[in-house]
Amino acid sequence: SQKIEQNSEALNIQEGKTATLTCNYTNYSPAYLQWYRQDPGRGPVFLLLIRENEKEKRKERLKVTFDTTLKQSLFHITASQPADSATYLCALPISSGSARQLTFGSGTQLTVLP
């Protein structure tokens, strides 16, 4: 089954800078990949989905890229704000035959310093 690695457990950046989070996966290339935000004591909230035939997806200050050759997705938050501080999870299908069953990375905890 799929294995996901997200870069460093914690990332601290200064307000206004761009945060870049990495999601690497092993095994097969998924048809899509999703990113979620999770605040302490809360459930994850969906942010963005990118499909295998899309190189880049944007939503307001968020940008996601998907490189199936590198087996990697990058998640960018531009002009970061302290309110962006949270844990960010990437998720993708468990296996090629299970498109609707998602497996999640352990997440990257982002702290934006004022």
Added chain:
Amino acid sequence: NAGVTQTPKFRVLKTGQSMTLLCAQDMNHEYMYWYRQDPGMGLRLIHYSVGEGTTAKGEVPDGYNVSRLKKQNFLLGLESAAPSQTSVYFCASSYSTSGNTGELFFGEGSRLTVL
């Protein structure tokens, strides 16, 4: 709309006791899921359901049972709790017609401690 509601939010059990976690969604979603989240391990899928009356195993099903008697409810049962089942449990649901890429809507979690 309440979205996805989980009860109880907190529970402490002794080893060997049984309990049931209830998940209810009011979005008319076909798909429902139970995940557990442990430090450093991410969310792991326990069981899921693609519709009323159907259930299937996920990545870590051992020690758990589920039932989906009504479309809006998905129950997770622990017949004989073990300390290894101490975790935060999340229920999620999704649409069935989203190009097969349905985003998940999560509940707020149920924190279970087994002593």
